[in-house]
Amino acid sequence: MKIYFCGSIRGGRSDLQLYQRIVHELHKYGSVLTEHVGSAELSDTDLVEDNIPQSPVLSSPPVLSPFSPVPCSSHRQVEAQDAFSCGSVKVCVQQSRESSRFQLSDKEEPPGLLYHQSQRDSDEEGEEGTTGGDRDIHDRDVDWLQQSDVVVAEVTQPSLGVGYELGRAVDMKKKKTLCLFRPSSGRTLSAMIRGAADGERFLVRDYSEDELEKILEEFFSSLK
Numbered sequence: 001m002k003i004y005f006c007g008s009i010r011g012g013r014s015d016l017q018l019y020q021r022i023v024h025e026l027h028k029y030g031s032v033l034t035e036h037v038g039s040a041e042l043s044d045t046d047l048v049e050d051n052i053p054q055s056p057v058l059s060s061p062p063v064l065s066p067f068s069p070v071p072c073s074s075h076r077q078v079e080a081q082d083a084f085s086c087g088s089v090k091v092c093v094q095q096s097r098e099s100s101r102f103q104l105s106d107k108e109e110p111p112g113l114l115y116h117q118s119q120r121d122s123d124e125e126g127e128e129g130t131t132g133g134d135r136d137i138h139d140r141d142v143d144w145l146q147q148s149d150v151v152v153a154e155v156t157q158p159s160l161g162v163g164y165e166l167g168r169a170v171d172m173k174k175k176k177t178l179c180l181f182r183p184s185s186g187r188t189l190s191a192m193i194r195g196a197a198d199g200e201r202f203l204v205r206d207y208s209e210d211e212l213e214k215i216l217e218e219f220f221s222s223l224k
């Protein structure tokens with residue numbers, strides 16, 4: 001069985017470790033065409049001190065100093081001077097090489113407040129060194145999508161690429177698709193994904209990480 005796994009790359013790599021677990025698990029059921037989605041080489045979550053987050057609404061950056069890492073796989077906690085209240089807040093920030101972006105963690109993120117670094121050139125992100133660049137990545141992935149027997153997507157971290165792949169998969173009439181979403185993230189899944197669920201060919205499953213193996217087992221045994 002050929003499995004196409006979708007997970008965020010340029011959309012943000014905060015779920016990388018989970019993608020690795022999913023890819024590992026999917027190997028039990030077939031060959032995973034998009035193994036690279038779980039590759040640690042496509043991410044770099046090290047906090048670089050000269051890349052201090054800047055608020056788009058402030059003339060000077062908030063004062064941030066590195067704080068000891070919290071027991072959170074993909075974020076670091078920093079203490080930040082809150083320029084709005086003049087108080088001190090603790091926030092989790094994330095920076096990945098793919099997005100060059102700092103983002104407040106899901107749990108602590110006030111609505112609409114994100115600290116962004118400017119994006120790097122797109123050819124520095126995702127799969128580097130692909131000779132034909134983004135065109136080759138796109139064409140190869142659409143080809144793999146067509147070849148695949150099933151699509152499994154982790155959709156908690158929003159990603160344009162994953163959304164696009166799922167839209168294309170819906171149009172490939174016999175493609176069975178499982179979308180996995182973690183409500184514990186505090187996010188709300190796009191209506192364009194949840195609303196596409198038909199309970200048969202396109203499934204959307206809310207889950208927690210400890211249910212992963214069981215859910216995949218159920219999904220793949222339902223295909224037999």
Ligand SMILES: O=c1[nH]c(=O)n([C@H]2C[C@H](O)[C@@H](COP(=O)(O)O)O2)cc1CO
Binds near residue numbers: 007011160
């Ligand atoms: O370098 C890449 N390689 C690649 O295969 N993709 C595909 C696979 C992923 O499921 C999806 C991720 O999209 P995005 O990068 O917009 O988060 O797109 C995406 C990129 C970068 O956009």
